[in-house]
Amino acid sequence: MNKFNPFSLGKISFLLAILVWLALVTVDLIRIFGMINNLESGISEEITWTLELLFFSMLYLLYRHIYRKMRELDFLTLLWRGTSTGIFAAGAGFLTDLLFFSLGDSKISSDPFLKNIFYHLNFAFTSAFLISTTLLWRHLILYQRSKQVVNQWQVFEVMMGIALFFVFFNQNKFDYSFFFGLIVLVILSLLLSSNLKWIPYLNFKEKWKSLLFLFLIFLCASFLFYRILSYGNEARLQINLTDNLFLMGLFAFVFLYALFSFLVTLFNLPTSSVFEQKLTEAINFQKLSQSIQPEENEEKVLDILLDSCVGASYSDGAWLEIKSTLGSPVLMPPQGLDSTTQSALSKEISSMNHVASWEQDSGADQISPLPLRLSHDTFKTALLVPLLINRRMIGKIILVKEVKEGYNKEMLGIIGTFSRQACIAVENHQLLKQSLQNERYQEELKIAQRVQKALLPVRLDHSSAFTLCAYSHTADEVGGDYYDTYKENEHTYVLIIGDVSGKGTSAAFHMAQMKGVFQSLIQLEMPPAAFMEKANAALSKCLEKNHFITASIFRIDCEKKEFTHARAGHIPTLMYKAKEKKSALLEIDGLGLGILRNQTYQNHVYEKTYSFAPGDILVMLTDGILEGKNQHGEQFGYERIKNLVEIHHHKSPEDIQQLLILALHDFVGGDGIIDDDYSLLLVKFS
Amino acid sequence: MLQLEKQKKGKNDLLRLIGEVDASNSLILDQAIQELIQAGISTLLIDGNKLTYISSAGLGVFMSYLEEFKEKGIRMVIFGLNEQVIEVFKILGLDKLIPLVKDQAEAEAHCHEE
Numbered sequence: 001m002n003k004f005n006p007f008s009l010g011k012i013s014f015l016l017a018i019l020v021w022l023a024l025v026t027v028d029l030i031r032i033f034g035m036i037n038n039l040e041s042g043i044s045e046e047i048t049w050t051l052e053l054l055f056f057s058m059l060y061l062l063y064r065h066i067y068r069k070m071r072e073l074d075f076l077t078l079l080w081r082g083t084s085t086g087i088f089a090a091g092a093g094f095l096t097d098l099l100f101f102s103l104g105d106s107k108i109s110s111d112p113f114l115k116n117i118f119y120h121l122n123f124a125f126t127s128a129f130l131i132s133t134t135l136l137w138r139h140l141i142l143y144q145r146s147k148q149v150v151n152q153w154q155v156f157e158v159m160m161g162i163a164l165f166f167v168f169f170n171q172n173k174f175d176y177s178f179f180f181g182l183i184v185l186v187i188l189s190l191l192l193s194s195n196l197k198w199i200p201y202l203n204f205k206e207k208w209k210s211l212l213f214l215f216l217i218f219l220c221a222s223f224l225f226y227r228i229l230s231y232g233n234e235a236r237l238q239i240n241l242t243d244n245l246f247l248m249g250l251f252a253f254v255f256l257y258a259l260f261s262f263l264v265t266l267f268n269l270p271t272s273s274v275f276e277q278k279l280t281e282a283i284n285f286q287k288l289s290q291s292i293q294p295e296e297n298e299e300k301v302l303d304i305l306l307d308s309c310v311g312a313s314y315s316d317g318a319w320l321e322i323k324s325t326l327g328s329p330v331l332m333p334p335q336g337l338d339s340t341t342q343s344a345l346s347k348e349i350s351s352m353n354h355v356a357s358w359e360q361d362s363g364a365d366q367i368s369p370l371p372l373r374l375s376h377d378t379f380k381t382a383l384l385v386p387l388l389i390n391r392r393m394i395g396k397i398i399l400v401k402e403v404k405e406g407y408n409k410e411m412l413g414i415i416g417t418f419s420r421q422a423c424i425a426v427e428n429h430q431l432l433k434q435s436l437q438n439e440r441y442q443e444e445l446k447i448a449q450r451v452q453k454a455l456l457p458v459r460l461d462h463s464s465a466f467t468l469c470a471y472s473h474t475a476d477e478v479g480g481d482y483y484d485t486y487k488e489n490e491h492t493y494v495l496i497i498g499d500v501s502g503k504g505t506s507a508a509f510h511m512a513q514m515k516g517v518f519q520s521l522i523q524l525e526m527p528p529a530a531f532m533e534k535a536n537a538a539l540s541k542c543l544e545k546n547h548f549i550t551a552s553i554f555r556i557d558c559e560k561k562e563f564t565h566a567r568a569g570h571i572p573t574l575m576y577k578a579k580e581k582k583s584a585l586l587e588i589d590g591l592g593l594g595i596l597r598n599q600t601y602q603n604h605v606y607e608k609t610y611s612f613a614p615g616d617i618l619v620m621l622t623d624g625i626l627e628g629k630n631q632h633g634e635q636f637g638y639e640r641i642k643n644l645v646e647i648h649h650h651k652s653p654e655d656i657q658q659l660l661i662l663a664l665h666d667f668v669g670g671d672g673i674i675d676d677d678y679s680l681l682l683v684k685f686s
Numbered sequence: 687m688l689q690l691e692k693q694k695k696g697k698n699d700l701l702r703l704i705g706e707v708d709a710s711n712s713l714i715l716d717q718a719i720q721e722l723i724q725a726g727i728s729t730l731l732i733d734g735n736k737l738t739y740i741s742s743a744g745l746g747v748f749m750s751y752l753e754e755f756k757e758k759g760i761r762m763v764i765f766g767l768n769e770q771v772i773e774v775f776k777i778l779g780l781d782k783l784i785p786l787v788k789d790q791a792e793a794e795a796h797c798h799e800e
Contacts (some may be wrong), residue, residue: 501742502709546716546750548742550778569778591779595749604779623742 005674008634010065017058019394024051025120032112049167052241052681055124056164059131067135074207075140076196079213084134086220086371086551096122119231123241124226130250133217137257141195142634143263149195156188159249166245178210178245179673182462185249193260204272214262217518221254266660277312279416284308285459287423294461302387305422306397309385310335312418313411315399317379322395329395337379342429345400355384359393367393370415371407374400381406388428411678445477452478452508456516461487468495469653471661471677474625480507480513481622482551485521491558494522497620497681498551499570500593506544507677511543512550529607532593536568536605540597548594552620554683562686566607571623574638576645578615583642617645618686619657624678627662628668636667653682690718698794699725702733702740707744716747723751728760729797731790735766740774752783765793 031043096118142149160355163181170177202210228242287304302320309319317336323327329350334342349355350371358370369526370384381404385397397419401407453472462468462485472481482501487493500507517538521531531553541550550570554657556563565573569592576583591604619641628636643665648656657680668674687713691702709714722730748762755762765787767775773780779798787793 315787409760500744501746513760546712546743546746548746548749550742569780589779589782590784592749595780596783597753597777604782 003498010062010069011277013058013061013065017062018056020051020055020058020119021124024055024241025117027051028116028120029113031141032116036112046168048241053164054169054245056127059128060135063128063132063135066132066598067139071139072335073443075202076209076213076462077135078139079217082133083213083216083220086217086224087133088221089122090223092125093122093224095557097227113273117618120241122227124241126228127247128261129220130247130254133221133258137192137253138606140198141192141257142290144197144464147249152188152192152195155345156192156253158184163249168432170245181245181435182248182252186252187243189249189253189256189276193257196261196264199261199265199270200275202265202272204269204275207272207380210228211262211265211269213260214265218255218262221251221258224257225251255472275284279311280303281654284311285418285421287453288418288425290425294632297427301422301425301429302397304387305418307367308418309397309399309415313399313407314401315383315406316402316676317341317378317400318397319346320397323393341378345374345379345382346376348376349382349384349398358384359396360424369407369412369419371405373404375533378402380404383407383412383415385413385415387419389423389430398435441542448505448508449474449477449615452511454510456482457484461493463491463493463558465491465561465686466493466556466683467653467686468681468683469657469658470679470681472677473674474503474677475624475673475675476504478505478508479503480511481624481677481679482511483620483681484515484518484521484626484680488522488525488555492668493556495554495556495681496551497570498549498681499622501546501548501550501676501677506547510543510549513539514551515627527607528555529605531604532566532568532605536593536596536601539594543594548592550592554618556647556683561612561613562609562611564607564609565607566590568605571621574619574621574641574645575610576617576619576649576650577613578617579613581646581649583617583619583645585638612685614686615649617653617662618681618683619645620681620683622677622679624674624676625664625680627676628664628674628678630667631669636664640667653684656684688714690714692718694724698729698731698797699727700731700790704737706739706741706752707737707747708739708741709743710722712741712743715744719747719751721755723758723760730755730760730762731793732762732764733766733790733799734764734768734771737767739773740771742778743776744780745780748784749780754789760796761797763787763793763796765789 027043027047031048034043054274070081099118100115123539141153148502163185166178168183199210216565228247231242248300249501253642283308285305289309292605303332306320309315315336317334317445319334319342320332320339322332324330331339331342331345331346337345352372353371355370358367359615361367367388369386371385372382374380375384379400379402381401383399383401383406385399386393387395387397397684399407399415412520456470456472460468460470466486472479472482472483474481480503482496482498482500484496485493488494498517498518500510514535517535520537521534524534526534532551533545535551543549548569552565552570553568553570554563554565554573554575565586565588566572567586567588569590572585572587574583575586587610589606591601595601596604623643625641626638630636640663641660644660645656651659660680664674664678687705688707689703689704693700693768694700701718701722703715719730748764751762753762764775766789768788772781772786775784775786785793785796787796
């Protein structure tokens with residue numbers, strides 16, 4: 001693809017413009033020579049016009065290219081470019097005039113060739129100025145593009161294009177068609193001149209500068225226009241390049257737009273501070289909306305809020321009051337006033353009745369800023385801005401002003417919005433902080449869960465005389481249920497199941513202690529009742545005051561086919577007897593561990609020995625299973641477990657356990673939650 | 687939900703439990719008993735007629751005062767418990783440590799036996 005390099009395009013058009021201009025000068029000089037000597041030079045006017053047209057086109061291309069490159073520049077720089085071109089063109093014209101004036105009436109001054117060369121030079125500069133300024137106006141007009149503006153501009157460009165060729169039809173004369181064309185162009189220029197949306201974006205200082213530039217452009221254009229007109233009326237022998245509709249149209253457009261811009265800028269001067277204010281407000285609003293980072297604090301947001309409120313309401317002083325639990329609010333360091341004035345004003349404000357009732361209303365969702373009249377010598381008005389976080393008023397911002405009735409409706413509106421936005425930012429920040437902390441707690445709990453899982457045995461000791469399985473579920477991440485096994489020797493095994501009062505983390509700690517007590521005492525190979533006594537003594541030293549542990553312990557002798565059992569406050573164990581095909585609870589008295597924390601405990605614990613036969617089943621539970629409730633508030637209870645074991649007694653312990661848990665879940669119902677820890681240890685003798 | 691009602695009848699202080707005692711409200715019960723001790727009571731009758739459920743945390747509260755009551759010579763009797771709640775006390779073995787009787791008259795009689 002043959003693609004033009006934009007850099008070379010600028011250079012090419014510049015070069016071509018100069019070449020065309022030189023050709024134009026040559027052609028015209030030849031024509032003048034012909035005119036003077038009454039010779040037919042053989043060069044028609046049309047050639048001049050064509051070259052002129054080409055020259056305009058080259059300039060247009062050149063400046064289009066230049067402005068495309070300067071798109072990013074600000075308005076003032078662009079205006080300065082236009083102005084400098086104008087000053088240059090006008091200066092050149094002025095110097096020409098000065099030169100001819102100094103030559104006086106000498107012969108050389110009336111030399112048509114010299115005059116025409118200067119005329120052509122001035123023509124070139126004026127054209128360059130007009131075309132460049134037109135393109136500058138184009139840039140400004142199309143600053144905020146809408147379809148309508150773009151269409152208007154396109155129509156204008158087309159009309160200017162037609163005006164470029166107009167000279168061929170009209171033969172360079174001032175006639176009605178010329179005026180008609182000019183009027184059309186003026187109307188279009190007027191239409192375009194209403195597109196002045198770039199002006200409000202200038203600040204006060206920039207507006208002054210642009211006024212100067214626009215004035216200079218206007219001045220230069222007037223001077224150049226005047227010179228062209230006077231030239232037209234002056235010499236006899238001449239080639240008139242400037243009585244051209246295109247050039248006149250450009251003049252009209254440059255004039256009109258400069259004039260309009262000048263006037264609008266001038267009249268916009270007094271209100272420019274409002275526009276600037278709105279812009280700052282928008283920026284402040286954006287600052288407030290940005291969510292606070294977790295490591296930042298809320299005070300930063302409140303500081304921004306304070307500054308925004310002061311700026312938006314032109315307040316003379318302000319401070320932040322944060323409510324404290326100790327009655328009187330905490331006054332933050334004030335802006336624009338000293339602390340004695342601050343405390344005096346604060347006292348006056350808090351003594352007003354309607355302030356109290358306004359603060360009472362803070363339960364409502366919407367509470368707007370409250371303007372007040374003050375009796376202070378300097379500060380005449382105050383505005384209270386509420387800070388509502390999670391529907392609770394955490395404090396307020398107090399703005400004060402030295403004039404009476406200093407706060408209007410717009411200020412109240414914008415300040416209300418500011419404070420709401422800031423409060424939302426603070427709320428979000430708090431939520432974020434909370435959720436981060438929760439996440440950390442969750443993480444910790446997960447660790448606790450893992451550690452606790454490791455406290456329950458993975459491999460259960462068992463022999464050929466019995467098989468067993470165990471299951472444990474915790475209501476929370478960690479729980480207080482415990483079971484364990486110990487192998488004393490080839491034919492003696494100990495099983496234990498326990499339950500710590502309460503649930504959750506405290507229960508989990510006590511459960512860990514229980515494990516320690518079991519694992520150390522059981523090494524001493526003592527009978528169940530003695531174990532409970534020692535365990536009670538040990539746990540009495542470490543359990544919290546209102547906590548206790550219940551436990552059931554079984555010492556199974558596989559040789560004698562019997563087990564000795566002690567129960568310390570634990571729910572009774574269910575035993576299925578294969579011979580009788582019936583199950584029954586192992587009823588035996590026994591006090592929970594940690595209830596009596598002295599020697600008298602030994603009077604409250606007993607042990608009993610039971611014999612077992614193949615097919616007998618022991619179901620050890622914790623109370624979470626029994627207390628599982630259905631929708632009617634009924635408890636799962638022993639009866640259901642009994643029936644289930646009696647029906648499925650021939651199955652393996654794992655299967656029975658599975659059936660039990662399923663039955664429990666069915667009973668509680670799909671949505672029901674078992675809000676307690678529950679564990680299950682099943683033994684089947686063989 | 688647990689509601690507590692205190693009543694003073696001569697030498698006897700009565701604490702009525704209405705509703706359920708579980709982990710979430712056992713602290714309220716604990717506080718109430720603590721206040722009674724500070725008031726210098728000598729006999730504490732607990733009315734369990736309207737107690738529908740007690741969890742291990744609730745039992746823990748009663749249990750935690752056994753020793754203190756013994757030291758200070760305060761007698762505690764619980765009366766009017768329904769069977770389900772009595773069962774919970776029995777399983778834990780607390781019935782051996784805290785007298786559980788049928789009604790208030792029996793409870794008062796129990797306090798003045800010795």
